[in-house]
Amino acid sequence: MAADADDTVYYVISDLHIGGDEQLEEVEFLDELLAFLKRLETTDEDAELIINGDAFGLWEFTRIDGIEKFDALAETYPKLFAQFRATGENVPITLLPGNHDHELAAYDEYVERFAEYNVDLVQKQSISRPVGEQAIHFEHGHQHDSNNRIEDWGNPHASPLGYYYNTQVTSRAGQLSERGRYNWLKDVQAVTPTERMPVWLFSKYFYREMNPLMRYALVPFLLVFNISALLAVLAGLDLAGVVSLPVDQTEAYLGQFGLAGTAVWFLLAINVGVAGLLVLVGIPVYFLKRDVRKTIDRFGVFETDITVDPEKPYVAAARDVFDERPETAVFCYGHTHRPGVRDIGDGLLVNSGTWLKRLHRRDGIIGILPPVFYPSYQLCAVRIAPESDGVAVEYEEIQKPSPSPDELTLTERLLTLGRKPDPELPDRTVVEGTRTVRPAEPAE
Numbered sequence: 001m002a003a004d005a006d007d008t009v010y011y012v013i014s015d016l017h018i019g020g021d022e023q024l025e026e027v028e029f030l031d032e033l034l035a036f037l038k039r040l041e042t043t044d045e046d047a048e049l050i051i052n053g054d055a056f057g058l059w060e061f062t063r064i065d066g067i068e069k070f071d072a073l074a075e076t077y078p079k080l081f082a083q084f085r086a087t088g089e090n091v092p093i094t095l096l097p098g099n100h101d102h103e104l105a106a107y108d109e110y111v112e113r114f115a116e117y118n119v120d121l122v123q124k125q126s127i128s129r130p131v132g133e134q135a136i137h138f139e140h141g142h143q144h145d146s147n148n149r150i151e152d153w154g155n156p157h158a159s160p161l162g163y164y165y166n167t168q169v170t171s172r173a174g175q176l177s178e179r180g181r182y183n184w185l186k187d188v189q190a191v192t193p194t195e196r197m198p199v200w201l202f203s204k205y206f207y208r209e210m211n212p213l214m215r216y217a218l219v220p221f222l223l224v225f226n227i228s229a230l231l232a233v234l235a236g237l238d239l240a241g242v243v244s245l246p247v248d249q250t251e252a253y254l255g256q257f258g259l260a261g262t263a264v265w266f267l268l269a270i271n272v273g274v275a276g277l278l279v280l281v282g283i284p285v286y287f288l289k290r291d292v293r294k295t296i297d298r299f300g301v302f303e304t305d306i307t308v309d310p311e312k313p314y315v316a317a318a319r320d321v322f323d324e325r326p327e328t329a330v331f332c333y334g335h336t337h338r339p340g341v342r343d344i345g346d347g348l349l350v351n352s353g354t355w356l357k358r359l360h361r362r363d364g365i366i367g368i369l370p371p372v373f374y375p376s377y378q379l380c381a382v383r384i385a386p387e388s389d390g391v392a393v394e395y396e397e398i399q400k401p402s403p404s405p406d407e408l409t410l411t412e413r414l415l416t417l418g419r420k421p422d423p424e425l426p427d428r429t430v431v432e433g434t435r436t437v438r439p440a441e442p443a444e
Contacts, residue, residue: 006129006130006131006132006386007046007132007386008046008047008048008129008130008131008386009045009046009047009048009383009384009385009386010047010048010049010050010129010131010136010383010384010385011040011047011048011049011050011381011382011383011396012049012050012052012138012332012350012352012381012382012383012384013036013049013050013051013052013352013355013380013381013382014051014052014053014054014055014098014140014334014335014352014353014354015053015054015098015334015335015337015352015353015354015355015356016029016033016051016054016055016056016354016355016356017054017056017057017060017100017189017354017355017356018055018056018057018073018077018080019056019057019058019060019061019069019072019073019076019077020057020060020061020170020171020174021060021061021062021063021171021174021175022174022175022177022178023173023174023175023177023178023183023185023186024057024060024170024171024173024174024186024189025076025174026186027077027080028357028403029355029377029379029398029400030077030079030080032355032379032398032399032400033080033355034079034080034083035398036381036398037049037083037084037086037087038083038086038087040087040090040091041083041086041087041089041090041091042090043090043091045091047091048091048092048093048094048129049087049091049092049093049094050094050096050129050138050332051093051094051095051096051119052096052098052138052139052140052332052333052334052352053096053097053098053099053101053139053140053141053142053334053335054098054099054100054101054140054334054335055095055098055101056069056073056100056101056104057100057101057166057170057189058100058101058102058103058104059099059100059101059102059162059163059166059167059170059171060100060166060167060170060171060174061171062167062171066103066107066109066156067107067109067110067113069103070109070110070113070114074113081117084117084118084119085116085117085118087118088117088118088119089118092120093118093119093120094119094120094122094127095114095119095120095121095122096122096124096126096127096138096139096140097121097123097140098140098142098334098335099140099142099145099148099150099160099162099163099335100166102150102158103156104121104123105123105124105153105154106154106155106156106158107156108123110123111123123154125139125143125153126138126139127139128325128328131329131330131384131385131386131391132386132387132390132391133327133386134327134328134329134330134390134391134431135325135327135328135329135330136328136329136330136332136384136391137318137321137325137328137330137331137332138332138333139332139333140333140334140335141314141333141334141335141336141351142162142335144313144314144316144317145162145313145335146161147160147161147162147165148160148161148162148163148335165194169188169197170188170189173185173186173188174186174188180208180209181208181209182208182407184204184208184407185204187357187359187375189356190356190357190358190359190375191359191373192336192337192359196361199361199370199371200359200373202370203370203371203372203373204373206369206370207370207372207408207409207411207412208409215411310336310338310351311336311338311340311342311349314331314333314336314349314351315342315344315349317331318331318344318347318349319344319345322344322345322346322347328347329346329347329348329390329391329431330347330348330350330384330391330393330431331344331347331348331349331350332350332351332352332382332384333349333350333351333352334351334352334353334354336351337353337354337356337358338351338353339351339352339353339378339380339382339395339425339426340426341393341426341429346431347431348393348429348431350382350384350393352380352381352382353378353380353382353395353425354378355377355379357375357376357377357403358375358376358377358378358423359373359374359375360373360374360375360376360421360423361373361374362374362415362416362419362421369415372408372412372415372416374404374408374412374416374419374420374421375402375403375404375407375408376402376403376404376421376423377400377401377402377403378397378423378425379397379398379399379400380395380396380397380398380425381395381396381398382394382395382396383395383396387430389430389432390430390431390432391430391431392428392429392430392431393428393429393430393431394427394428394429395425395426397425404420
C-alpha cells in the first residue's frame with residue numbers, strides 16, 4: 001500500500017445473476033441497474049465500481065459453451081453493455097468471478113471481450129483496495145461454501161455440487177417456467193436456502209397451479225378442521241371439569257331442524273372426534289420433532305452437510321484476513337444474498353446482498369395451509385469511503401416497487417395480513433483506525 005492515504009470511494013454490488021436459459025433471460029431490475037450505472041457515469045467522485053461476483057448466470061446457460069456465453073449476453077442485453085462502456089469511461093469497473101460465473105476465470109478471451117466495454121475482469125479469487133490509510137478485502141465468498149467451492153480455480157470443467165444443482169434444476173426451471181399458469185418457476189434462484197425448495201414448490205402449486213375451485217373449496221374445509229380441533233380441546237377440558245360446554249343446549253337447538261339438524265350434529269361430532277384423535281397424536285409428535293431438531297442442531301449435522309451458514313464461515317475467513325493483513329478494515333463478500341454488517345474485532349464483515357428477488361416465508365393464519373413465500377426487493381449498493389476519522393460503510397437503497405400485488409394470489413394476501421416483511425438495510429457504520437464503532441445488525 002502507498003504511504004499516502006487513498007481517497008477513492010468504492011461502490012459494491014453483487015449477485016445480479018443476469019442471463020440463463022429461456023425465462024432466466026428476464027432481468028426484473030434492469031431499469032434500476034441501468035439508472036444506477038448512469039448515475040456513476042456522471043459522478044464527480046473519485047470512485048470505482050466493484051461487481052463482487054455472480055454478475056452473470058453462466059452456469060444457467062446449458063445449450064452453449066465457453067466464450068459463446070459472452071456473445072449471448074451482449075446480444076441479449078445491449079443496453080446494459082452499452083452502459084458499461086459509458087460508465088467505464090468515467091469510473092473504473094472491476095468484475096470478480098463468482099461461482100455462477102466462474103467460467104470468467106477460465107477463459108482469457110473473457111478479459112479481452114469485457115475490456116471492450118471498459119470492464120476490468122480480474123480472474124482472481126479476491127482483490128484488495130486501499131481506502132484512506134487502510135484497505136478493503138473483496139471476494140465473492142463461494143470459496144467458503146463446501147457446496148460451491150472451486151477446488152481447481154480457473155478450470156473450465158470445475159463442477160462442485162452447486163454446479164449440478166443449477167444446471168439440472170435452475171436452468172431446467174427457466175426452460176419450463178412459461179408452461180405454468182403464472183410463470184413463477186423462474187424465481188427458483190431466489191429460494192434460499194435450497195432445502196426450502198420442496199416446500200416452496202408445494203406452496204406455489206397450491207396457491208398458483210391448483211384449480212381455483214378446488215383451492216377455494218379446500219380452504220373452508222381446512223378452516224372447519226381447525227375449528228373442530230379447537231372444539232376437541234374444549235371437549236377434553238369439559239370432560240376434565242375445567243370448563244363447561246353447552247352440549248345439551250346445542251343438541252336441543254339443532255334438533256329443532258329435524259333430520260338436517262341431526263345430520264349436522266352427527267358430522268360435527270365425527271369431526272371433533274377425528275380432530276381430537278389427531279390432536280392427541282400430534283402433541284407427542286410435536287415434542288418429539290422439537291427434541292430431534294434440537295439434537296440435530298446440537299450436533300450440527302444438517303448445518304455441515306446441507307445448509308450453508310450465511311455468516312459463520314465468513315467470520316472465520318475475515319478473522320484470518322484481519323490477522324494476516326492488519327491494515328485491512330473491511331472484508332466484503334456476497335454469495336449468501338443477505339445484506340449485513342458485523343463487527344469482527346477491529347474490522348467489519350460486510351455482505352453486499354443481491355439484486356434478485358427475495359422470498360420471505362410466512363406461515364398462514366390457518367396452520368394446515370402451506371406457507372406463503374412473500375416476495376420483496378432489497379436492491380442496494382454498498383458505499384465504502386474514507387473519512388477523516390476512519391472508513392465509512394453505508395448501504396444505498398435502490399427503490400423498486402414490491403412485486404407482491406402482481407405475484408400473490410388473494411388467498412396468499414389474506415393469509416399474511418399484518419405480516420408483510422419489511423427488511424431493512426444496515427445503518428451506516430464507521431471503522432475508526434483500529435476500532436469499530438456503531439456496528440449495525442444484519443438485515444432480516
